[in-house]
Amino acid sequence: MKRTLSATALGIAAALALAACGGGSSNPLSTGGGSASGGGVPSGSAKAGTIRVGAANFPESQLIAEIYAAALNAKGIKATTGDPIGAREVYLKALQQGSIDLVPEYAYSLLTFYNPSASQTEPDAVRSALTKKLPSGDIVLDSAPAEDSNTVTVTKETAAKWKLKTIGDLAKHSKEVTFAAPAEFQSREQGLKGLKKKYNLVPKSFRALQGTAIVQALKNDQAQAANIFTTDPSIKADGFVILKDPKHVFGSDNVVPLIRKAKASTKVQTVINAVQAKLTTDKLAAMDKKVQVDHKDASSVAKQFISSNGLG
Template structure:
């Protein structure tokens, strides 16, 4: 038998070598452009509508850019999501910086502005083998709301101004009464000893303002009710309630395997578009019955993020 390689065999050998070279360069090529379903990631969210919208925004934007995303909705509160990430049940999750700092890291949040809070969260997670995205412009944090007319009649612009009233009724979820980031803190930081507390189920506090059953209520800064322009959020100059911007927290090892630069570019680009007004509007749409998936899709189309970022 001749020891020479036949032309057909030579072609087979060359093809095999070429395929082997492609396999060897898969990781390098993936760092240049996502490769579809091979880039799989699981993202977890909390249970309330805004967190579900955020998860959908990230999922859909990532999908457009070549990622296959499993969105695990309503995993639980921050501590449950953090544990799920540590256990490997999710690869990343929707996180609020102040909640991470106070609940997960057990650190003080009062007095910290968004930058200081973000830096503390990033430093905390760097020691845990996790990475955080850039934060959103919007915050969703506790605030004190009053009716526009009541604010105008009494010259109210900040929380401390409530101390000038003889007395006022404060409506809030029951646990707010004994929280440092609640009525206890309002008394300690702003001297609001003139507040009469009345418990209200979450979501009912705005009706208390409308009916005159309370003059001030605990609110969240992206509540859908704020889209109507009927209420004033009082400023919190002492930052009693800290800061609550949104980030993605993601496992460092997982991030390294799914093209970290491209992945974080998608998340950071979406986050940069999320103003407070945008989130109030999206929350209001979900409250009115539209699905979070449709709400997210419409927003991404509106800001031009339903096409791959490499095409921008």
């Protein structure tokens, strides 16, 4: 799903890269020095009465964006989607500038982006802390039961060879580990920074990859560990092993809609919150499989979800 950044997105990414040198942030999902690979940031603001739904540069974010847009359109609220924008650093800037109005987010990842030292990990505590850290022009709507968390994942062969059950077990083999993940994972608290801090996991090398390339690197033993989201269909299909995280580098990442207050009318909130109530982890994982493995069109999968859950 890689796409070339438009000139606008590149400009934003460059500015953010300079800012990131001073602070860093976290996280699908991730933080600090983030990669800006993906589609271009939409130019200008959406027309009055239209909700422009943005998405990050990975398939699940794009799928959820299509679901939000389909639900809004089904209730007579004009909504549009476009190309994936990029990493969190880029699409949050687009939201603040008003070139998008709504974007799917993940609660803990967003919290640790704004507050890298956040200690909350349970869903209610994460949400409460997040609402206090959001920019004044943004709000989050209801959290979905659906959760998609970052992981440290290995093949079953690697797990058996090194007797791995936890991330701490993997840390004992750091000098033998090549880690595959999106580029931004290197500098995020929900990434190598947090893994070093809490587990002393410092891999010998890092491969900056996206999407299916991460899965292939793990399968081909070009990487011995990888950052793969919990709803990724490859975990079940390839028998991968998610290592336990007892020190909570990765917190509760329930799906949350992040929206500009100016576009969050009562009707818009009612429509999106109804979607959130129906969006479970199992349903999201099943739709991810349709898009990523069966190569179904995300827009069609989204419309089917709306129809089958009485949201139309």
